Amino acid sequence: MERFAFVLHPLHFEDFTRQYPLLRFAPERLVESGFSHLPPFKVSHITGVRSKTGAEAEGWFIVMPVSARLMLELSFREVLLPKLIRAGKIAQELGAGIVGLGAFTKVVGDRGVSVAKALDIPVTTGNSYTSASAVDGVLLGAERMGISPADSTAVVVGATGAIGRAVSAALAGDVRRLVLVGRQTRKLQDVARNVQDLGTRTEVEISTDARAASGRADIVLTVSSATGVLLEPADLRPGAVVCDVARPRNVSEKVYEQRRDVLVIDGGVIAVPGDVDFRFNFGFPPGYAEACIAETMILALERRYECYTLGLDIRPERVREIRTFAKKHGFSVAGFRRFERSIPEEEVEEIRRAARGASSRSTTSA
Numbered sequence: 001m002e003r004f005a006f007v008l009h010p011l012h013f014e015d016f017t018r019q020y021p022l023l024r025f026a027p028e029r030l031v032e033s034g035f036s037h038l039p040p041f042k043v044s045h046i047t048g049v050r051s052k053t054g055a056e057a058e059g060w061f062i063v064m065p066v067s068a069r070l071m072l073e074l075s076f077r078e079v080l081l082p083k084l085i086r087a088g089k090i091a092q093e094l095g096a097g098i099v100g101l102g103a104f105t106k107v108v109g110d111r112g113v114s115v116a117k118a119l120d121i122p123v124t125t126g127n128s129y130t131s132a133s134a135v136d137g138v139l140l141g142a143e144r145m146g147i148s149p150a151d152s153t154a155v156v157v158g159a160t161g162a163i164g165r166a167v168s169a170a171l172a173g174d175v176r177r178l179v180l181v182g183r184q185t186r187k188l189q190d191v192a193r194n195v196q197d198l199g200t201r202t203e204v205e206i207s208t209d210a211r212a213a214s215g216r217a218d219i220v221l222t223v224s225s226a227t228g229v230l231l232e233p234a235d236l237r238p239g240a241v242v243c244d245v246a247r248p249r250n251v252s253e254k255v256y257e258q259r260r261d262v263l264v265i266d267g268g269v270i271a272v273p274g275d276v277d278f279r280f281n282f283g284f285p286p287g288y289a290e291a292c293i294a295e296t297m298i299l300a301l302e303r304r305y306e307c308y309t310l311g312l313d314i315r316p317e318r319v320r321e322i323r324t325f326a327k328k329h330g331f332s333v334a335g336f337r338r339f340e341r342s343i344p345e346e347e348v349e350e351i352r353r354a355a356r357g358a359s360s361r362s363t364t365s366a
Helices: 013-019 021-025 028-036 068-073 076-094 113-118 127-144 162-171 185-196 210-214 253-258 291-301 316-329 345-365
Strands: 002-008 041-050 056-063 099-101 153-157 177-181 203-207 219-222 241-244 263-265 267-271 274-277 332-338
Touching: 002 076, 002 291, 013 021, 013 028, 028 068, 041 076, 056 076, 056 291, 076 099, 076 113, 099 291, 127 162, 127 219, 127 241, 127 263, 127 267, 127 291, 127 316, 127 332, 153 162, 153 210, 162 177, 162 185, 162 316, 177 185, 177 210, 185 203, 203 210, 263 332, 263 345, 267 291, 291 316
Parallel strands: 002 056, 002 099, 153 177, 153 219, 177 203, 219 241, 241 263
Antiparallel strands: 041 056, 041 274, 267 332
16 A cells, blocks of 8 residues: 655635634734744644556545745745645655645746755655646647647747647647747747747747737646736637636736636646545545645656656646556546636536627627
8 A cells, every 4th residue: 555645724814714614704914923832733644545557555635724925925935835845744644655845836946846845755756647637637628628739839838938838749749830039039939949849749849928828829838937927818719719827817817707718727636546535625526636745646656766757847748647647547637627626517518608609799790
């Protein structure tokens, strides 16, 4: 039996109130501040993870009760790092062979590097499989929206970054045209050459204008490290599929509110093989999880107890490898998520109908 642990934290106020209903009557800031002083703790024992190969794994969720808002406000070195290390120590004490970092615990500071140095077990951020599932998720989204990926134009905003390079390489060969967007032309040209060297038939272009490039795209992946919003409602065409992997987000929340004809996702929802029981409600249907959780499970099942994905470096070969491991063990993208919650099937169908209506009106006007 392989063993893993995963560190998560509250992302929304409802994450507190779901566990403690009476807190809904208290001020959000007060609740967040109060919980942030608590130490990390084990919240559940995960059982039933069974690979297609017959390998099995169990694990634990460890909660660091600091909200997403405070994750970005508190000192990493003085406050957050000691808490993360304590969470990792709990994983060690439970017998985990590897610990994964979720949500903002893998974004703050140096993305797991300092945590790994302080522990006796390896750490992974899950960003290799997050990158892979972003590509798989957006391609699945394209098909669901009636877009043929092989005939589509895809845009990667933030293509010169670590995740941007990885997803650009992963997309090559799946789409007809790939537009790489970034701020520096020379770096974009380097990424373009690397993609072209893969030998696919995909046409590769570069651009420094995210809004103009996205406006003519069927598929958009945003992975920029920019702290501000890059895409607004008017920047996207009806029926487009947008995967916003960036944290902070690159896509304005107004897009979700005003553009009901655009499918915006954070990435793919992963179906976990076996009869998994998380014993904790973290916003996903039973048997499903985020890619970062899945990467930690996959590495345990594969007995790859190593710091697989750390820091800013996400190697394309690791993205390809973890996709292979996922398929081997029976993990698959089976839906979409947004704001770390699964998107209901009914909502996807509503967006598709709205996109068809918008396209029809545009054709009639023309």
